[in-house]
Amino acid sequence: MILEVDKLQIDYQAKDGVTRAVDGASFVVPEGRIVGLVGESGCGKTTAVRAIMGVLAENGRRAGGRIVFKGQEVDAATTKRLLWRDIAYVPQSAMSSLDPVYTVGAQIVEVLTKRGNANRRDARKRAAELFDLVGLNERRLADYPHQFSGGMRQRAAIAMALALSPSLLLADEPVTALDVIVQRQILDMLRDLQERLHLSMVLVTHDISVVAYLCDEVVVMYAGQVIESGPVREVLARPRHPYTMGLRNAFPDLMTDAMELVPIGGSPPDLRDAPPGCRFAPRCPFVLETCTTGADGHSLANGHMSACRRDGEADLLRKEALDPVTWQRSSSFAAS
Ligand SMILES: Nc1ncnc2c1ncn2[C@@H]1O[C@H](COP(=O)(O)OP(=O)(O)OP(=O)(O)O)[C@@H](O)[C@H]1O
Ligand SMILES: [Mg+2]
Numbered sequence: 532m533i534l535e536v537d538k539l540q541i542d543y544q545a546k547d548g549v550t551r552a553v554d555g556a557s558f559v560v561p562e563g564r565i566v567g568l569v570g571e572s573g574c575g576k577t578t579a580v581r582a583i584m585g586v587l588a589e590n591g592r593r594a595g596g597r598i599v600f601k602g603q604e605v606d607a608a609t610t611k612r613l614l615w616r617d618i619a620y621v622p623q624s625a626m627s628s629l630d631p632v633y634t635v636g637a638q639i640v641e642v643l644t645k646r647g648n649a650n651r652r653d654a655r656k657r658a659a660e661l662f663d664l665v666g667l668n669e670r671r672l673a674d675y676p677h678q679f680s681g682g683m684r685q686r687a688a689i690a691m692a693l694a695l696s697p698s699l700l701l702a703d704e705p706v707t708a709l710d711v712i713v714q715r716q717i718l719d720m721l722r723d724l725q726e727r728l729h730l731s732m733v734l735v736t737h738d739i740s741v742v743a744y745l746c747d748e749v750v751v752m753y754a755g756q757v758i759e760s761g762p763v764r765e766v767l768a769r770p771r772h773p774y775t776m777g778l779r780n781a782f783p784d785l786m787t788d789a790m791e792l793v794p795i796g797g798s799p800p801d802l803r804d805a806p807p808g809c810r811f812a813p814r815c816p817f818v819l820e821t822c823t824t825g826a827d828g829h830s831l832a833n834g835h836m837s838a839c840r841r842d843g844e845a846d847l848l849r850k851e852a853l854d855p856v857t858w859q860r861s862s863s864f865a866a867s
Contacts, residue, residue, distance in 0.1 A: 532599075533699055533731045534560040534583070539596035541575070541582050550802045551594070552578040554755040560699065560748075565725055565732040567742035567763065569778070570752035571799055576735045577623055579752070580701045583733075584620045585610025600699070615646050619697035623704050623735075625688035629676040635687045636672025642694045661690040664727075666720055682713035686720070693724070703735040718745045740782045743767055751775050754799050754810040761835030771837035771845040774811045776852035793855045809840060816860040817841060817848050 541553040553575040560566045568576050581587050583598055585607050598605050600613060610618070622628045630638055636658050643654035659669040665686040676684055685705055692700060702721070706714040722745060725732055734746060742749050742763060749766050751759040751774065759772040770776045777795035797814040800806055806813055808823035815822065821840055828840035841848060851857050 532559045533562045533601060534733075535597070535599040536579070536583065537597040537599070539579065539582060539598065540594040541578050541587065542592055542594045543578075543588070544590045544592075548803050551805075552591075552755055552802060553582065554802075554805075555596070556752065556755065556757045557596075558750040558757055558760055560731050560733055562731055563725070563729055564747040565722070565734055565745055566748045566750060567746035568733055568735045568750050568752060569737065569739055569742050571737060573799055573802075574752045575755040576737075576752060577703055580620065580703055580733060580735055583610075583701060584614065584618060586614075586620070615642065615692075615695045615697065617697055618699045618701065619692035619695070621685075621688050621692045621700070621702040621705055623707075625681075625684045625705075626676065628688045628691060629684065631676055634673055634675055635679070635691075636674075639672070639687075639691050639694055642691060647695045657694070658690075661693060662687075664693065664724065665690045666716075680713075682709050682717060685709065685717055689721075689724075693728070696728070697730075699731045699733070701733045701735070704737070705734065706741060707736070707738070714741070715744075721745060738782060739767070739778045751778070754805060755802055756810060756838070757836075758811065758838045759836060761833075765833070765835050769835075769845075770849060770852075771835065771842055772811075772839045773815045773817050773848060773852060776849055777814075777858065780852065780855075780858065793858045795858060809838070816857045817851070 537557050539553050539556045540551060543550045543552055556579060568579065570576055582593060600618065605613060629635060639658040639661060640651065640654040643649040643657055644651060649657065658672055662669045662672060667683060667686050679687060706717050709717065718741065724730060736742060746763050749760060749763045750757055753774050759766060759770065759775045766775065767779060770779060780793040781795060795814055800810055800813065806823065812818045812822040819841065828842060829836060829838050830842045
């Protein structure tokens, strides 16, 4: 494993209380694999990857858990050393990793000279190589970020992240604002980079069809917790947590029988006041009393983890989850 995240807890302090944005999340990134971190808006994906990078917001802090990179535990001090050289990060908005007042080339050269101790000549040569690697013409190094299209900006941000040849790349929603054709180009490029550079990758997305297209492993987050994880094919073919079953119905590419898209009713809980037991229970069409009272339900088989308390009945629930009527139940709960 190149990265192990164990029972990570991240708190944000605010005037009106503490938000535990990540609450006991555990997952691993096997060497040379692409892991998709997926879940609805606000479930803690960005917080988790920023915590791994040691670049949390001012009011954020690690309240518990361990992060182990290549066998060594990392804390805030060590991540500074690992930053860019070993672990690199492409932030959620590529625009925020690029400075509007400098050319893109100047920014990449800056990373290479300041952090990588390269001389300017080597840095310029390397910048051209990096642009070539991500499919950009090196002439564009002289352009400012606003002269780039969204897809090109995303490529430039990835080139910058790869400047010091990291072994782990964390990419936060790299294709979200792009049209499907450009999405596919960027995802294909990421796969190509992963193979050529033997990278390991965490790809953050809210779109489970992006995970299906690119990732080897998937980690599904809900309300700050990991509720299901495992090999992509296995998890998407046989999801065992109702939230994953619902996510699969809510996105287009994976539908086998050309059914309509079925949204999951309701919305995730307020993290300052999370419900007891399973956090998905208020929206779950299969909720039982034990879901909100009984003990935690983590079960693991062949690398496939599910936190559903009704895991023993997963095969049956999965069949019912294919019926859109099942999800009307969940929206009526959410409304009541
Ligand atoms: N600096 C902050 N201060 C207080 N709360 C925060 C801060 N940053 C994030 N949060 C809260 O933490 C939770 C998780 O946010 P996070 O950005 O990690 O979610 P996300 O899964 O990346 O969402 P999205 O898909 O919208 O990017 C949310 O409830 C959010 O409101
Ligand atoms: Mg985010």
